[in-house]
Amino acid sequence: DTEVTQTPKHLVMGMTNKKSLKCEQHMGHRAMYWYKQKAKKPPELMFVYSYEKLSINESVPSRFSPECPNSSLLNLHLHALQPEDSALYLCASSYWTLEGSPLHFGNGTRLTVT
Amino acid sequence: GQQVMQIPQYQHVQEGEDFTTYCNSSTTLSNIQWYKQRPGGHPVFLIQLVKSGEVKKQKRLTFQFGEAKKNSSLHITATQTTDVGTYFCAAHRGGNQFYFGTGTSLTVIP
Numbered sequence: 001d002t003e004v005t006q007t008p009k010h011l012v013m014g015m016t017n018k019k020s021l022k023c024e025q026h027m028g029h030r031a032m033y034w035y036k037q038k039a040k041k042p043p044e045l046m047f048v049y050s051y052e053k054l055s056i057n058e059s060v061p062s063r064f065s066p067e068c069p070n071s072s073l074l075n076l077h078l079h080a081l082q083p084e085d086s087a088l089y090l091c092a093s094s095y096w097t098l099e100g101s102p103l104h105f106g107n108g109t110r111l112t113v114t
Numbered sequence: 115g116q117q118v119m120q121i122p123q124y125q126h127v128q129e130g131e132d133f134t135t136y137c138n139s140s141t142t143l144s145n146i147q148w149y150k151q152r153p154g155g156h157p158v159f160l161i162q163l164v165k166s167g168e169v170k171k172q173k174r175l176t177f178q179f180g181e182a183k184k185n186s187s188l189h190i191t192a193t194q195t196t197d198v199g200t201y202f203c204a205a206h207r208g209g210n211q212f213y214f215g216t217g218t219s220l221t222v223i224p
Contacts, residue, residue, distance in 0.1 A: 044214075103147070104159070105157050
C-alpha cells in the first residue's frame with residue numbers, strides 16, 4: 001500500500017464539468033508532484049511544488065490548475081477537459097533535496113472524460 | 115522534455131531466466147532512479163544511483179550507472195513470477211525534476 005492518499009479513485013466527467021483531484025501525505029515531504037499516465041506509457045511530469053510554491057509547470061494546458069493549500073495537501077482542479085485528457089493521474093511526494101530523493105506515489109485517480 | 119529511452123520495450127522470459135533492461139539518456143544525468151509498476155498499480159521506488167560507474171545490488175536485482183552518467187541498466191537474475199511489471203528508469207535533471215524513461219514491460223512465463 002501507499003502513504004500518499006489520492007481521492008477519488010475513479011472519476012467520470014463531462015467536458016463542461018469542473019472537478020478536483022485531491023492528494024494528501026503526512027510524511028513531512030516538502031515536494032509534491034502531479035504526473036499523468038496514459039495506458040502503456042510512462043508517467044509524464046505535469047507540475048512540481050516545492051515548499052508549497054509551484055516550481056515547475058511542464059507547459060500544461062490551463063484547463064489543469066494545481067493548488068497546494070499546505071505542506072500536506074495537493075489539489076488538481078479540472079475544467080473544460082477534453083476526451084484525450086482521460087488518463088491515470090498520479091500524485092507523488094518526496095523530500096526536497098538537491099540530488100533528488102525517492103518519489104512516493106499514490107494509487108492514482110483514473111479519470112474518464114466523456 | 116528530457117529524452118530517456120529504454121530497451122527493450124517488452125520482454126517475455128521463462129521463469130528462472132535472467133532479464134536486463136537498459137536506460138539511455140541524450141544528456142548527462144545528475145542521478146537516476148529505478149521504479150517498478152505492477153499491472154494496475156502505481157510506480158514503486160527501487161533504487162537511486164548517484165556516482166559514475168556505481169553498482170548496487172538488491173537480492174536478485176543488480177543496478178548499474180554508466181561511467182559517463184548517460185546510461186543505466188537493471189539486471190534480474192533467475193526471474194520469478196513476482197517480478198512481472200513495468201520497470202522504469204527516472205532521470206533526475208536537477209532540483210526536483212524526474213523524467214521517466216519509456217519503460218520495459220516484463221512478462222514471466224511459469
